[in-house]
Amino acid sequence: MRVLVLVKATEASEKESASPEWMAQMMDAMGKFNDKLRDAGVxxxxxxxxxxxxxxxxxxxxxxxxxxxxxxxxxxxxxxxxWIWDVKDLDEAVAWVKLCPNPMPGPSDIEIRPFYEMADLPSGQ
Structure with a gap:
């Protein structure tokens, strides 16, 4: 199952107001997280x-x-x-998101949306 994992914007991300130190730490942590996703084939x-x-x-x-x-x-x-991930089901996607570093300074949200697959469409379409 393919899913689109959306990092929601915040006032800070829209204003690009995060400190350079925070950005460097977050990018390092996010790079390591992406490496884990890549290594798992997700x-x-x-x-x-x-x-x-x-x-x-x-x-x-x-x-x-x-x-x-x-x-x-x-x-x-x-x-x-x-992100676009290939996971077994939504539960696996949720488990990965729970391991994700917080992508924003302060509270943030990540939304998981499944892609339509041909098998999801009614037959004949």
């Missing part, structure tokens, strides 16, 4: 995302398109980074 991809101050959104309404420059509000709804 890790397919891992990336961090730049803050939404460097992003754009394209809105769709019929055939019209509207482009909005970042930064975007509702920080708790934004994504700061992600």
């Amino acid at each position: 890790l397919l991809m891992a990336e961090g995302l730049q803050p939404t101050s460097r992003a754009k959104r394209v809105g769709f309404k019929g055939t019209a398109r509207t482009v909005t420059d970042g930064p975007f509000a509702e920080t708790h709804e934004l994504i700061a980074g992600f």
